[in-house]
Amino acid sequence: MIYLKTDEEIELLRESNLIVARTLAEVAKYIQPGVTTKYLDQIGEDYIRSCGAVPSFLNYNGYPASLCISVNDVVVHGIPSVNQVLKDGDIVSVDCGAYKNGFHGDSSYTFRVGDVDEKVVSLLRVTKEALYLGIEQAVDGHRLGDVSNAVQNHCQRKGYSVVREMVGHGIGRHLHEEPEVPNYGKKGSGPMLKSGMVIAIEPMINMGNRHIMIERDGWTARTTDRKPSAHFEHTVAIRKGKADILSSFDYIKEVLGDRFI
Numbered sequence: 001m002i003y004l005k006t007d008e009e010i011e012l013l014r015e016s017n018l019i020v021a022r023t024l025a026e027v028a029k030y031i032q033p034g035v036t037t038k039y040l041d042q043i044g045e046d047y048i049r050s051c052g053a054v055p056s057f058l059n060y061n062g063y064p065a066s067l068c069i070s071v072n073d074v075v076v077h078g079i080p081s082v083n084q085v086l087k088d089g090d091i092v093s094v095d096c097g098a099y100k101n102g103f104h105g106d107s108s109y110t111f112r113v114g115d116v117d118e119k120v121v122s123l124l125r126v127t128k129e130a131l132y133l134g135i136e137q138a139v140d141g142h143r144l145g146d147v148s149n150a151v152q153n154h155c156q157r158k159g160y161s162v163v164r165e166m167v168g169h170g171i172g173r174h175l176h177e178e179p180e181v182p183n184y185g186k187k188g189s190g191p192m193l194k195s196g197m198v199i200a201i202e203p204m205i206n207m208g209n210r211h212i213m214i215e216r217d218g219w220t221a222r223t224t225d226r227k228p229s230a231h232f233e234h235t236v237a238i239r240k241g242k243a244d245i246l247s248s249f250d251y252i253k254e255v256l257g258d259r260f261i
């Protein structure tokens with residue numbers, strides 16, 4: 001069943017999502033060659049707690065960290081590690097969840113580390129564009145398949161492939177609620193979107209083929225062809241006419257300045 005949130009609940013969701021947005025920006029300040037992903041996780045966890053929130057991912061189904069930090073060919077769910085040192089030319093997806101006042105926020109952004117190959121920068125740009133094209137479809141009276149199709153079309157038209165095994169999700173009192181939000185699908189298919197539904201849209205887009213494997217840690221999702229993958233995520237409330245984006249990349253933009261994509 002898909003829960004409809006009241007306006008008051010949506011404001012609480014916005015508060016949690018703004019904590020996530022500010023956490024991503026705080027982490028962004030430290031992203032550079034030489035830092036470990038474990039260090040970034042500590043920055044993120046400390047910031048989330050300083051806001052009076054709790055990291056949503058920590059201990060979720062046994063997940064051992066506060067952020068998911070996924071480098072290059074890791075699609076999502078990379079576990080922060082002291083052994084993973086960022087280097088010039090890497091891309092790094094930082095996925096963050098925060099829980100406060102009974103509601104979760106969830107958003108992610110893929111950053112560049114130093115100078116990144118133009119081809120990989122295009123992958124980032126197209127994935128982020130696809131996210132916003134999906135959000136444009138996330139309005140009352142449309143179907144979920146319209147969102148999925150917008151994301152898939154844009155990425156495939158540019159020659160990239162869409163990960164199937166992992167999807168976006170409803171979000172609210174639980175990190176993962178119904179409905180599942182695939183990044184592929186047919187226009188006019190799936191559940192009808194209604195004002196008050198809140199979903200996390202999170203395209204996971206590969207430079208090579210769509211196939212992934214889960215590593216033996218039970219979490220790390222990596223492309224089988226070892227080519228790079230990008231991931232951007234917003235939490236949005238369905239409304240009449242235009243979705244309300246509850247998370248935000250504005251704080252990241254302030255930190256990155258003209259390096260913001």
Ligand code: CO
Nearest residue numbers: 106200202233
């Ligand atoms: Co999510």
